Amino acid sequence: MSLMNIFGFAMSFVYLGIGIFLILSKQLSIFSSLQQLGLGIILVAYGGARFYTVLKKKRESEIDESNDDE
Numbered sequence: 911m912s913l914m915n916i917f918g919f920a921m922s923f924v925y926l927g928i929g930i931f932l933i934l935s936k937q938l939s940i941f942s943s944l945q946q947l948g949l950g951i952i953l954v955a956y957g958g959a960r961f962y963t964v965l966k967k968k969r970e971s972e973i974d975e976s977n978d979d980e
Contacts (some may be wrong), residue, residue, distance in 0.1 A: 929953030
């Protein structure tokens with residue numbers, strides 16, 4: 911697995927973690943409750959989309975490597 915894949919997975923989990931934290935935590939003083947919920951939802955959606963694209967690229971590169979071996 912390449913360094914970029916590892917970084918992509920790590921950042922996906924960071925976005926998902928921060929988003930879930932914002933959704934589940936009590937209101938922070940910097941955000942209103944609506945802003946906190948909205949930002950949390952956006953971060954969870956972005957983290958999920960990023961995880962999906964990294965996983966898709968990883969699978970494509972594994973398929974390409976197996977085709978090169980044949």
